[in-house]
Amino acid sequence: MRPADADGKLPGIVVIHENRGLNPHIRDVARRAAQAGYVAFAPDALYPLGGYPGNDDDGRAMQATRDRESMVQDFMAAADFLKGHVATTGKVGCVGFCFGGAVSNLMAVRQPWLSAAVPYYGGWPDAADAAGLKVPLQIHLAGLDDRVNAGWPAYKAALDAHDANYEAYIYPGVNHGFHNDTTPRFDATAAALAWSRTVEFFDLHLR
Numbered sequence: 001m002r003p004a005d006a007d008g009k010l011p012g013i014v015v016i017h018e019n020r021g022l023n024p025h026i027r028d029v030a031r032r033a034a035q036a037g038y039v040a041f042a043p044d045a046l047y048p049l050g051g052y053p054g055n056d057d058d059g060r061a062m063q064a065t066r067d068r069e070s071m072v073q074d075f076m077a078a079a080d081f082l083k084g085h086v087a088t089t090g091k092v093g094c095v096g097f098c099f100g101g102a103v104s105n106l107m108a109v110r111q112p113w114l115s116a117a118v119p120y121y122g123g124w125p126d127a128a129d130a131a132g133l134k135v136p137l138q139i140h141l142a143g144l145d146d147r148v149n150a151g152w153p154a155y156k157a158a159l160d161a162h163d164a165n166y167e168a169y170i171y172p173g174v175n176h177g178f179h180n181d182t183t184p185r186f187d188a189t190a191a192a193l194a195w196s197r198t199v200e201f202f203d204l205h206l207r
Contacts, residue, residue, distance in 0.1 A: 015100075021044055075100075076110060094108075095117075105137075111135070130162050140168075
């Protein structure tokens with residue numbers, strides 16, 4: 001997906017879905033990324049199983065049957081694909097949500113050539129992985145997300161110890177999944193602020 005009026009090569013962004021496949025919300029996030037001036041690619045981890053089934057409950061059940069590492073490798077391959085695509089400049093970032101946030105964190109440590117990674121409320125790599133982190137990170141966390149936030153202090157300490165290039169934002173009073181406008185957890189104010197920061201971060205590091 002790319003802007004309709006695009007002329008020439010553009011940076012690429014891999015958009016990584018939550019734990020339920022490529023649902024309409026993530027498709028819309030890809031649209032927003034393209035609207036911001038990027039070639040956006042939103043793969044579906046459920047493709048080998050027939051693709052997103054049309055509702056999140058069934059999608060969640062389907063995704064639980066796939067091997068996690070295989071899905072991580074699929075998204076890493078998507079970044080490699082964008083890097084070499086004729087429509088891109090070769091600069092690529094990733095943004096992910098929940099499961100996709102965890103994948104974004106992993107891609108940042110496993111693909112040091114990435115230009116930027118933006119994980120939203122995702123799980124953490126091992127603290128030891130922070131030692132070699134080269135990719136600029138912008139981290140978005142929900143203030144009420146005790147499960148994900150429990151691992152943040154240790155990973156933050158590791159990032160700080162190695163002078164990693166990162167910025168982190170915690171949005172008070174909002175729940176895990178606050179960016180997803182199709183669920184009751186959606187918070188319009190926090191989502192709009194987080195997305196504006198995301199686009200600014202990509203503009204800084206991918207242009």
